[in-house]
Amino acid sequence: MNSQVLWYTTRAAGVVSLILFTAVVILGQLARLRVASASWPRFLSADLHRNLSLLSLVFLAIHIVTAVVDPFTSLGIAPVLVPFSSAYRRFWLGLGTLALEITLALVITSLLRTRVGLRAWRLIHWLAYAAWPIAVLHGLGTGTDALSAWSLGVTIVCVVAVIAVTLWRLIAAPSDPLSGARRLAVERHRTIPQ
Amino acid sequence: MTGGALLAGPEPALGMEGAAAHVARLGPLPGLERRLIGVLDRSELRGRGGASFPVGAKWQSIAQRSRGTAVVLANGAEGEALSGKDRLLMESRPHLVIDGAFLAARAVKAGEVIFYIGEDLGHAEETMRRALAERGDAPARVRLLAAPARYVAGEESAAVHCANEGVALPVTTPPRPYERGVGGHPTLVQNVETLAHVGLIARFGDAWFRDLGRDSAAGTALVTVSSGKPDRTVLEVALGSSVGDAVDAAGRSVGGVGAILLGGFFGGWVAAAEAWRLPLDSVALRATGRSLGCGVLGLLDNDECGVRVTARIAGYLAEQSAQQCGPCVFGLRAIAEALHRIAACRPQSHDAARVLSWAIEVRGRGACRHPDGAAGMVLSAFQVFDSEVTRHTQRLSCSMPPPVPGATRWTW
Amino acid sequence: MDVVTLQFDRIRCDGHGLCAELLPEMIRLDEWGYPIMEPGPVPEELLPHARQAVAKCPVLAIRMLVAKERR
Numbered sequence: 001m002n003s004q005v006l007w008y009t010t011r012a013a014g015v016v017s018l019i020l021f022t023a024v025v026i027l028g029q030l031a032r033l034r035v036a037s038a039s040w041p042r043f044l045s046a047d048l049h050r051n052l053s054l055l056s057l058v059f060l061a062i063h064i065v066t067a068v069v070d071p072f073t074s075l076g077i078a079p080v081l082v083p084f085s086s087a088y089r090r091f092w093l094g095l096g097t098l099a100l101e102i103t104l105a106l107v108i109t110s111l112l113r114t115r116v117g118l119r120a121w122r123l124i125h126w127l128a129y130a131a132w133p134i135a136v137l138h139g140l141g142t143g144t145d146a147l148s149a150w151s152l153g154v155t156i157v158c159v160v161a162v163i164a165v166t167l168w169r170l171i172a173a174p175s176d177p178l179s180g181a182r183r184l185a186v187e188r189h190r191t192i193p194q
Numbered sequence: 195m196t197g198g199a200l201l202a203g204p205e206p207a208l209g210m211e212g213a214a215a216h217v218a219r220l221g222p223l224p225g226l227e228r229r230l231i232g233v234l235d236r237s238e239l240r241g242r243g244g245a246s247f248p249v250g251a252k253w254q255s256i257a258q259r260s261r262g263t264a265v266v267l268a269n270g271a272e273g274e275a276l277s278g279k280d281r282l283l284m285e286s287r288p289h290l291v292i293d294g295a296f297l298a299a300r301a302v303k304a305g306e307v308i309f310y311i312g313e314d315l316g317h318a319e320e321t322m323r324r325a326l327a328e329r330g331d332a333p334a335r336v337r338l339l340a341a342p343a344r345y346v347a348g349e350e351s352a353a354v355h356c357a358n359e360g361v362a363l364p365v366t367t368p369p370r371p372y373e374r375g376v377g378g379h380p381t382l383v384q385n386v387e388t389l390a391h392v393g394l395i396a397r398f399g400d401a402w403f404r405d406l407g408r409d410s411a412a413g414t415a416l417v418t419v420s421s422g423k424p425d426r427t428v429l430e431v432a433l434g435s436s437v438g439d440a441v442d443a444a445g446r447s448v449g450g451v452g453a454i455l456l457g458g459f460f461g462g463w464v465a466a467a468e469a470w471r472l473p474l475d476s477v478a479l480r481a482t483g484r485s486l487g488c489g490v491l492g493l494l495d496n497d498e499c500g501v502r503v504t505a506r507i508a509g510y511l512a513e514q515s516a517q518q519c520g521p522c523v524f525g526l527r528a529i530a531e532a533l534h535r536i537a538a539c540r541p542q543s544h545d546a547a548r549v550l551s552w553a554i555e556v557r558g559r560g561a562c563r564h565p566d567g568a569a570g571m572v573l574s575a576f577q578v579f580d581s582e583v584t585r586h587t588q589r590l591s592c593s594m595p596p597p598v599p600g601a602t603r604w605t606w
Numbered sequence: 607m608d609v610v611t612l613q614f615d616r617i618r619c620d621g622h623g624l625c626a627e628l629l630p631e632m633i634r635l636d637e638w639g640y641p642i643m644e645p646g647p648v649p650e651e652l653l654p655h656a657r658q659a660v661a662k663c664p665v666l667a668i669r670m671l672v673a674k675e676r677r
Contacts, residue, residue: 031664034622036623041627042622042623042624042627043624043627043628043662046624046662046664047662113661113666114660114661114666118618118665118666175620176620177520177524177620177621177638177639178517178518178520178523178620181517181523182517182518184517185363185515185516185517185518186361186363188342188344189342189344189346189347189352189356189361189362189363189516190342190360190361190362191313191339191340191341191342191356191360191361191362192313192340193360194337194338194339194340365617366615366616366617366618518616518617519616519617519619519640520616520619520620520621520638520639520640521616521636521638521640524638524640525636525638555636555642559614559616559640559642560616561615561616561617
């Protein structure tokens with residue numbers, strides 16, 4: 001397998017991974033916003049979110065394996081697990097490693113959610129907001145053609161989509177219909193310190 | 195009928211009976227430990243907080259889980275708005291309540307005793323504090339905890355949560371307090387009146403207690419006869435005597451009463467004619483689908499509109515919700531709003547039918563029994579005030595004179 | 607034979623409604639979006655759907671209780 005083919009595969013799998021990861025983030029926000037209709041039941045956002053994240057892991061695996069095996073980068077296994085330890089593009093590749101590790105934590109805790117418990121799962125899931133931008137930066141900094149038209153175009157579309165949905169989520173009302181009432185009730189039911 | 199056992203001795207209106215007078219009148223507290231549980235079983239004493247659970251069995255379930263770390267929580271929150279019995283006991287017979295709590299602590303091997311006292315109960319907290327200061331026989335750590343003046347604050351899991359986190363909101367059960375409660379330890383939550391009875395049973399025995407009741411019922415109980423403040427009479431009755439007897443003994447004329455709210459806001463309406471013969475006996479009442487609850491007998495006069503009073507109570511119960519569960523918050527609110535429209539003779543179409551279906555639907559769908567209590571009260575109103583509801587919704591008029599502004603009936 | 611029932615944590619429940627989509631035979635929503643559960647055990651043929659409802663609840667407000675039937 002020559003280096004060109006490996007490089008193309010790494011690049012392609014990375015882009016597909018990013019697109020899928022972006023869809024996963026957006027679907028997660030849609031679930032949180034309780035977006036639903038007759039043709040889009042609630043469980044669809046949740047299930048697509050889960051299934052696409054597992055699919056993106058497949059492409060992530062292809063992306064990583066082809067990168068490691070490529071003689072041009074001579075990476076070795078270590079940089080896959082230890083961030084910022086490669087000779088080749090140390091910083092930008094390291095970001096990818098970081099994003100990978102956070103993603104693994106997200107997926108594993110989600111698959112074991114009932115065992116891990118809601119609180120721990122929620123805490124770790126907040127890291128998704130770190131993993132996605134780190135992955136985007138990794139893509140921009142590591143790919144030799146990162147600033148080519150098509151690559152930049154895909155990245156910009158992904159970034160705009162995530163920013164739009166995140167803004168929507170920030171300005172939307174809290175999804176718990178009782179959130180205000182609950183807080184008031186807690187204050188009304190407080191004891192007087194003795 | 196008054197002053198049978200708990201209220202024997204000096205007139206409660208005279209205030210706190212101090213430690214010396216208490217011991218002089220009743221004798222010292224016996225040193226019963228676990229043996230007391232068997233005595234309580236035979237006495238057939240049931241809890242006076244509303245659930246009427248057999249006390250011996252309840253103590254047993256905590257005693258067998260305790261490893262010296264159990265907690266006794268004396269529940270004097272008295273969240274039921276019309277009830278005055280717990281406050282009366284704590285203000286006039288605090289040592290009886292403390293006797294019962296300390297006996298419980300020894301029987302279940304507790305490491306802590308908490309006195310949970312409603313913050314709106316006048317001098318109750320101050321009196322209990324003074325009484326505790328007079329004693330040197332505490333078998334465990336003692337602390338006082340103020341119960342917020344909210345309806346659900348007296349609920350078992352809310353009391354425990356208040357002791358743990360300082361907020362008196364009910365929590366999801368299981369685990370129930372007898373399994374894991376204050377500090378994660380098995381916790382005995384017992385109403386203060388129940389504990390006062392224990393203080394007497396320990397001295398005078400189970401047979402003495404059983405004999406105080408009438409027919410097959412055992413013991414006495416405190417009931418509150420009221421139609422809101424300031425009008426409220428607490429009296430002690432022999433269990434098994436009738437509602438009519440109690441209302442008589444409270445000095446009310448049964449002639450002017452149209453209906454009774456039996457068990458307070460958590461109970462149900464009964465037409466007066468039927469109510470008079472009902473026995474004040476939680477077991478017998480439960481068999482007919484009713485409840486003695488915490489012993490409140492709410493009197494509705496002949497010239498008061500049951501629909502209007504029910505609407506006000508429903509509004510109060512909706513507002514007093516802990517606001518934690520959707521069905522309770524939205525369901526009780528919808529019921530209260532529709533009832534207010536019906537009470538004002540301005541119903542929307544299907545309001546009455548929707549109130550009934552909301553009430554039936556909300557039962558069992560909260561973390562605690564608050565929506566169940568409210569639903570039960572509303573459903574009983576639709577039975578007892580059936581013709582009045584029909585008149586309000588179809589003839590758009592009320593058969594009672596309009597309420598006098600500033601009237602003090604049915605306020606709390 | 608195990609007797610399987612579903613138990614709701616009514617305080618955690620936020621009315622997301624996925625449970626009613628995944629197990630409509632036994633769970634429906636009231637007009638405010640909160641679940642009403644058919645009383646009684648979950649029939650065997652619905653168990654996979656019941657497990658989905660438990661797993662997919664965004665706030666893990668449903669639990670599956672398994673009681674061994676005594677002979």
